[in-house]
Amino acid sequence: MSSELSPIDKAKFVAAKQASSYVEDGMKVGLGSGSTAAWLVKCLGERVEKEGLKIKGVPTSSRTAALAREVGIEVISLDEAKWLDLTIDGADEYDGNLNLIKGGGGSLLQEKIVATASDQMIVIADASKQVETLGTFPLPIEVIPFGWQTTKTLVEETLIGMDVLGRKVTLRMNGDAPFYTDEGNHILDMHLNRIGNARQLSLIVNQIPGVVENGLFIDICDVVIIGFGDGRVESRDINEGSVEEDRIEFVETENLFADLND
Ligand SMILES: O=C(CO)[C@H](O)[C@H](O)COP(=O)(O)O
Numbered sequence: 589m590s591s592e593l594s595p596i597d598k599a600k601f602v603a604a605k606q607a608s609s610y611v612e613d614g615m616k617v618g619l620g621s622g623s624t625a626a627w628l629v630k631c632l633g634e635r636v637e638k639e640g641l642k643i644k645g646v647p648t649s650s651r652t653a654a655l656a657r658e659v660g661i662e663v664i665s666l667d668e669a670k671w672l673d674l675t676i677d678g679a680d681e682y683d684g685n686l687n688l689i690k691g692g693g694g695s696l697l698q699e700k701i702v703a704t705a706s707d708q709m710i711v712i713a714d715a716s717k718q719v720e721t722l723g724t725f726p727l728p729i730e731v732i733p734f735g736w737q738t739t740k741t742l743v744e745e746t747l748i749g750m751d752v753l754g755r756k757v758t759l760r761m762n763g764d765a766p767f768y769t770d771e772g773n774h775i776l777d778m779h780l781n782r783i784g785n786a787r788q789l790s791l792i793v794n795q796i797p798g799v800v801e802n803g804l805f806i807d808i809c810d811v812v813i814i815g816f817g818d819g820r821v822e823s824r825d826i827n828e829g830s831v832e833e834d835r836i837e838f839v840e841t842e843n844l845f846a847d848l849n850d
Pocket of ligand 1: 622624625691695696
């Protein structure tokens with residue numbers, strides 16, 4: 589395989605490649621966002637081109653939509669699809685119960701809606717995303733711009749008394765300006781370090797006026813496929829309680845790697 593790829597990129601690729609084999613002809617597939625999900629979209633594009641795979645993809649961000657179209661995947665809206673067979677997405681953290689923190693790329697709202705509207709959600713990740721307890725990665729929450737500073741204060745007050753270690757809340761920036769999501773909202777990042785009760789935190793935060801959604805995905809993910817830099821993949825299925833191991837051959841897909849390095 590291409591020697592320019594870092595072990596972490598190889599790990600992301602093999603996870604994505606393995607997940608792409610879950611996709612069958614005729615499926616409606618939710619396409620996640622972020623660098624790992626981008627590999628997935630490329631892998632699916634390769635199957636569309638080489639095998640004539642026929643799928644309809646529902647992207648979770650404008651970036652993923654552009655990439656999906658570029659690689660030849662038919663893109664439809666969630667309203668057109670109504671319900672999906674499968675969503676495959678990356679994550680910022682996953683724990684032993686396959687609960688997640690997502691939203692590092694700012695697409696958590698569409699990602700959560702799409703994943704929830706799917707029969708199955710598969711997360712693809714490298715092993716660095718695995719944690720014992722969620723919260724090392726700052727938890728993103730999407731808030732509407734109107735009165736966001738008041739919303740931030742309410743969020744900070746809500747954190748008092750919650751089972752968390754840190755309470756710092758910051759507005760996500762894009763250079764000197766606030767970051768805007770595809771929905772025209774802002775992101776507040778909650779630096780909590782450890783989330784003792786993720787289910788409770790998710791419910792409480794979502795009740796604060798101004799909060800649209802948070803990046804905790806509780807009981808949504810069914811399978812996590814973990815990639816390793818040496819080509820190994822490990823699939824953990826929450827429903828079957830099973831762990832399966834496999835290995836992806838790099839050699840056949842060197843052209844794809846070249847594309848992905850662009
Ligand atoms: O939730 C996300 C975007 O909102 C991404 O899936 C998450 O940030 C992981 O990204 P990457 O695969 O680049 O590490």
